Amino acid sequence: MEKTNKSLLAATLVAGTLVAGTNANNVKADTVPANDSNKTTETTAVANNKQTVQANVDTAKEAQNKSQENLNQAKNNLDNATSDVDGATSDVNKAQANLDKAQANKDEATPENIDKTKIDIAKQNQAVSDANKTVTDAQNNVTDKQNSVDETTSDVNKAQDTVNNAQNEVNKA
Secondary structure, three states, X not given: OHHHHHHHHHHHHHHXXXXXXXXXXXXXXXXXXXXXXXXXXXXXXXXXXXXXXXHHHHHXXXXXXXXHHHHHHHHHHHHHHHHHHHHHHHHHHHHHHHHHHHHHHHHHOOHHHHHHHHHHHHHHHHHHHHHHHHHHHHHHHHHHHHHHHHHHHHHHHHHHHHHHHHHHHHHHO
């Protein structure tokens, strides 16, 4: 069987070589003398082989195009998969960073540090309360000063009225 395949392949190659060297316009049955049946048979065989070889070439080109399409799709799939891997790697790196932070926080969350933090928070709350009291005291002081200004303004207005009345008396006299 293998020998037959090799013989068939060799015959196809020879026929392909003959076809490649033959001008298709000159291969016509009516140009062969009528008494030479060998040449007509050879021309017909070459023409048949040419058609077979051309069909094989066309089939091979179709297979090549399909293979190229498959290759392009495979490359596209590879690019997509690589992108997915990059994204997943980034997610893993972020998760690892979060884990590292959580571990560091866990290591610092000793009972002593928790108690110290509670004390610091209480001190900060007291500082905020003291600051709020200072603001309230200052606001009360501003209100008192404004009341004093208002009283003084009232006294000035009364004194001015007295001056105006005295002036009116002087003007009448």
